[in-house]
Amino acid sequence: MSDNNRSGWRRLWQQPKSKWLLGIPLGAFLALVLGGIGVYGTQVVLHATSTDDFCMTCHSNHSLRDEVLASSHGNNSVGITVTCAQCHLPPGGFEYLVKKIIVSKDIIGYMTIDGFNTQEWLEANRKEQADLARDYLRSIDSRTCTSCHSNIYENQPESMKKVAKRMHAMNFKKTEDKRKTCIDCHKGVAHPYPKG
Ligand code: HEC
Ligand code: HEC
Ligand code: HEC
Ligand code: HEC
Incomplete structure (x- = not known):
């Protein structure tokens, strides 16, 4: 490295002479950017992995989405x-990332579980899978439910x-x-x- 170059790098971390960077060394400024x-x-990755389409890439042969559409959570008078x-x-935060990483474990499942993406597999394993999903929801005190259903215990609507x-x-x-x-x-x- 030439002397010229080295002083160039050093200059990156020095206070700029002009005031336009509010005195932030240029290197720090670049790091921020x-x-x-x-x-x-x-954010983009988290967003992309939060859509139904993303979930259905692996669960594409499972009836899961049709089931939602037929339920009160897909077919209701309020249009949601x-x-x-x-x-x-x-919703949000650190927990969200942790759950994502656990879902990432499913990449291995997807590649290794024989016949995973078939309706037969879902039906044969529904009880076990449902209980796994329930264990998780229980561990977060059904907080995904209460993010929408916020007036279950207090300020209940007249119509309940x-x-x-x-x-x-x-x-x-x-x-x-x-x-x-x-x-x-x-x-x-x-x-x-599933019954039983
Ligand atoms: C990379 C493929 C893949 C993607 C993407 C995927 N899943 Fe799964 N999912 C699986 C596999 C494989 C299993 C079963 C094996 C296991 O439990 O690890 C599973 C099981 C489940 C279960 C039941 C078991 C449990 O641990 O709760 C739920 C609920 C679930 N997935 C929901 C989702 C949702 C919601 C999304 C979208 C955010 C999603 N999946 C995206 C592969 C995937
Ligand atoms: C209104 C909330 C809700 C929505 C929306 C929803 N799920 Fe579930 N899901 C649950 C609950 C709760 C369970 C645990 C079993 C139960 O109580 O029925 C579950 C269970 C599951 C299971 C385990 C197998 C089974 O049938 O129980 C999978 C896999 C799954 N969900 C995937 C999905 C996918 C994929 C979507 C989107 C197409 C989706 N879920 C939408 C609440 C939901
Ligand atoms: C994104 C918002 C949202 C989430 C999340 C959500 N719900 Fe709902 N829920 C609704 C809407 C909208 C309706 C339909 C209301 C209507 O028809 O007036 C509904 C209806 C219901 C009903 C009454 C109809 C029935 O099926 O008996 C119950 C019970 C219910 N939800 C429980 C849950 C549970 C448990 C969870 C969590 C696993 C959950 N909801 C998650 C929005 C949500
Ligand atoms: C101790 C049992 C119990 C618990 C816990 C419980 N519910 Fe309910 N819930 C019921 C019963 C019973 C009904 C009336 C029958 C029905 O609609 O399923 C009901 C009805 C509902 C309805 C329909 C209300 C209406 O008439 O408009 C919604 C929505 C609902 N519950 C959501 C929730 C949510 C969200 C939670 C968690 C915060 C919750 N429930 C906790 C027993 C319970």
């Missing part, structure tokens, strides 16, 4: 179709059925460790829960 691009890239990610992935109000109120009165989570009482809200 590149870091910004990195965060943006991560709930996405896979809205129920299965926690009497029996629903009563059951919800009864559950809410219990101490937190005794309280049931949404999916303990509500099975099969989007896919038919």
Whole structure:
């Protein structure tokens, strides 16, 4: 490396003479810009992996999406179709990334489980898979559900059925460790829960 070049690099980390960078060394400024691009890239990836199409790339021969469309979460009077990610992935933050990494484990499953992407596999393994999904939702206290259903226990709408109000109120009165989570009482809200 020539002397000329070395002093060039050193200059990158020195205060610029002009005021336009508010006195931030140019190197730090570049690091900020590149870091910004990195965060943006991560956002793009997270976004792309949160669509139903992404989920259905591996689950393409499973009836999962049709089941949602036939359920109250796809076919309702309010005109909302709930996405896979809205129920299965926690909203935002660190947790979200952790769950993504766990989903990435499915890449190995996808490549190694014999006949995974067939309806027969889904039906044969539905109970086990449903319980895995339920374990996860239980571990986050069904928080994906409550991000939409925010008035179950308090400020309940007039229109909520009497029996629903009563059951919800009864559950809410219990101490937190005794309280049931949404999916303990509500099975099969989007896919038919297997019997037995
Ligand atoms: C790379 C392929 C792949 C992609 C993409 C994928 N899955 Fe899966 N998924 C699998 C495999 C394989 C299994 C079963 C094996 C296992 O549990 O690891 C599975 C199982 C599941 C289960 C049941 C088991 C559990 O751990 O909860 C749910 C729920 C699920 N996937 C939801 C989703 C959602 C939601 C998305 C989109 C955000 C998605 N999957 C994207 C391959 C994939
Ligand atoms: C993106 C928003 C959203 C999410 C997330 C969501 N729901 Fe819903 N849910 C709705 C809408 C919209 C309806 C239909 C309301 C209507 O028809 O008036 C509904 C209806 C329901 C109903 C009444 C109909 C039925 O099937 O019995 C229950 C119970 C329910 N949801 C439970 C859940 C549970 C449990 C979860 C989490 C696993 C969940 N919801 C996640 C929006 C959501
Ligand atoms: C102790 C059991 C229990 C728990 C826990 C519970 N529910 Fe319910 N819920 C019921 C019953 C019973 C009904 C009335 C019958 C039905 O619609 O399934 C009901 C009804 C509902 C309805 C339809 C209300 C209406 O009439 O408009 C929604 C939506 C709902 N629950 C969502 C939730 C969510 C979200 C959670 C978690 C925050 C939850 N429930 C927790 C038992 C429970
Ligand atoms: C309204 C919330 C909701 C939506 C939307 C939803 N799921 Fe689920 N899913 C659940 C719950 C809750 C379970 C656990 C089993 C149960 O209670 O029925 C589950 C179970 C599963 C399972 C395990 C097998 C089974 O049938 O139980 C897979 C795989 C799965 N979901 C994938 C998907 C995919 C892919 C989508 C989008 C096309 C999707 N889910 C949309 C709530 C949802």
